[in-house]
Amino acid sequence: MHELPITENILDIAVTYAQQASAKRVTALHLVVGQLSSIVDDSIQFYWDIISKDTLCAGATLHFERIPARLECQECGHTYTLSRELMVCPQCGSARLKVIAGEEFRLESIEVET
Amino acid sequence: MSKIVPVVQEIMSANDSLAAQNRAKLDAAQVVGMNIMASPGAGKTSTILRTIEALAADYRLGVVEGDTANVTIDADKVLAAGMPAVQINTGGNCHLDAVMLSGALAQMPLDEIELLIVENVGNLICPASFTLGTHFNVVIASVPEGDDKPYKYPNIYRGIDALILNKMDLLPYIDFDLAYFRQGIEILNPEAAFFPISCKTGEGVAEWIEWLKVRMASLRPA
Ligand SMILES: Nc1nc2c(ncn2[C@@H]2O[C@H](COP(=O)(O)OP(=O)(O)OP(=O)(O)O)[C@@H](O)[C@H]2O)c(=O)[nH]1
Numbered sequence: 376m377h378e379l380p381i382t383e384n385i386l387d388i389a390v391t392y393a394q395q396a397s398a399k400r401v402t403a404l405h406l407v408v409g410q411l412s413s414i415v416d417d418s419i420q421f422y423w424d425i426i427s428k429d430t431l432c433a434g435a436t437l438h439f440e441r442i443p444a445r446l447e448c449q450e451c452g453h454t455y456t457l458s459r460e461l462m463v464c465p466q467c468g469s470a471r472l473k474v475i476a477g478e479e480f481r482l483e484s485i486e487v488e489t
Numbered sequence: 490m491s492k493i494v495p496v497v498q499e500i501m502s503a504n505d506s507l508a509a510q511n512r513a514k515l516d517a518a519q520v521v522g523m524n525i526m527a528s529p530g531a532g533k534t535s536t537i538l539r540t541i542e543a544l545a546a547d548y549r550l551g552v553v554e555g556d557t558a559n560v561t562i563d564a565d566k567v568l569a570a571g572m573p574a575v576q577i578n579t580g581g582n583c584h585l586d587a588v589m590l591s592g593a594l595a596q597m598p599l600d601e602i603e604l605l606i607v608e609n610v611g612n613l614i615c616p617a618s619f620t621l622g623t624h625f626n627v628v629i630a631s632v633p634e635g636d637d638k639p640y641k642y643p644n645i646y647r648g649i650d651a652l653i654l655n656k657m658d659l660l661p662y663i664d665f666d667l668a669y670f671r672q673g674i675e676i677l678n679p680e681a682a683f684f685p686i687s688c689k690t691g692e693g694v695a696e697w698i699e700w701l702k703v704r705m706a707s708l709r710p711a
């Protein structure tokens with residue numbers, strides 16, 4: 376799985392912002408993760424505990440905000456939240472759909488001690 | 490004192506910005522880049538060899554082969570077909586990323602080729618998260634994998650420009666519901682072009698090549 380390089384990215388970004396803020400340490404990270412981004416929280420957490428050890432982020436807690444996938448029907452304009460299964464528009468049956476939410480994967484903010 | 494520092498940065502931004510550099514490098518050399526993704530054994534290398542065969546009279550191609558192990562099996566086949574190939578060993582990684590492609594581009598004679606094909610690591614999950622800087626993406630599915638793959642691995646199908654369904658010669662022997670498969674793709678990516686082919690018999694390859702030529706022409710104004 377590719378969670379290791381991804382976790383390294385998260386660490387890099389957090390350390391950069393912590394240094395800019397002249398932080399002594401980072402206590403928490405707030406991540407926003409869309410349902411469609413195929414990120415496994417547990418593996419991120421697993422790698423995080425290992426790679427953050429000797430950094431400004433040692434011991435920082437990871438908070439995951441999950442964003443459900445929302446689709447907009449390009450035929451009738453109906454918007455709906457995707458359940459576990461892929462599905463056509465429940466209103467008109469069209470398969471012409473646009474993803475309007477659920478692809479997010481970003482670091483929203485960090486909590487630091489200065 | 491504790492405080493909250495706003496960040497709001499895409500986690501993949503480091504990869505994405507390197508991918509943008511790869512793209513710029515390809516553009517400067519007037520090379521069109523195509524990223525091919527598929528599960529192991531779907532027929533990536535077979536399709537690449539068919540593509541070389543069909544285009545060799547008009548274009549020079551280069552191929553970057555990504556593999557998790559230190560082998561050159563696929564790259565050797567491309568070299569035997571007379572085109573430059575660079576093998577990337579991902580060191581166990583399940584996908585290529587922009588850094589790896591950047592290393593490969595440095596070894597590729599870009600000014601001698603017009604089309605760069607990247608054979609990504611055989612995997613339906615991870616390559617979808619890592620942009621490379623190529624101009625377009627193609628997924629190769631194959632009949633023996635089953636018709637439910639779009640439903641099980643939706644992410645890989647979402648950012649692609651063309652979908653090849655390979656091993657059509659096996660359709661009579663396998664319970665594969667083409668309509669069900671296509672509906673999954675429709676939901677995920679109604680715009681993607683669809684090419685049922687067989688690398689074994691050559692069925693459907695001409696349509697794929699036609700599309701590829703049009704694509705190349707639109708990306709490389711003469
Ligand atoms: N029957 C049939 N077999 C095919 C077809 N295309 C490829 N194969 C066979 O499928 C196997 C895998 O093909 P490859 O082209 O090596 O597949 P790949 O996706 O490059 O595989 P990896 O690089 O190992 O992930 C080989 O034994 C091919 O001969 C086809 O259209 N029909």
Ligand SMILES: [Mg+2]
Pocket residue numbers: 533534535563608
């Ligand atoms: Mg191969």
Ligand SMILES: [Zn+2]
Pocket residue numbers: 448449450451452453464465466467468469
């Ligand atoms: Zn609708």
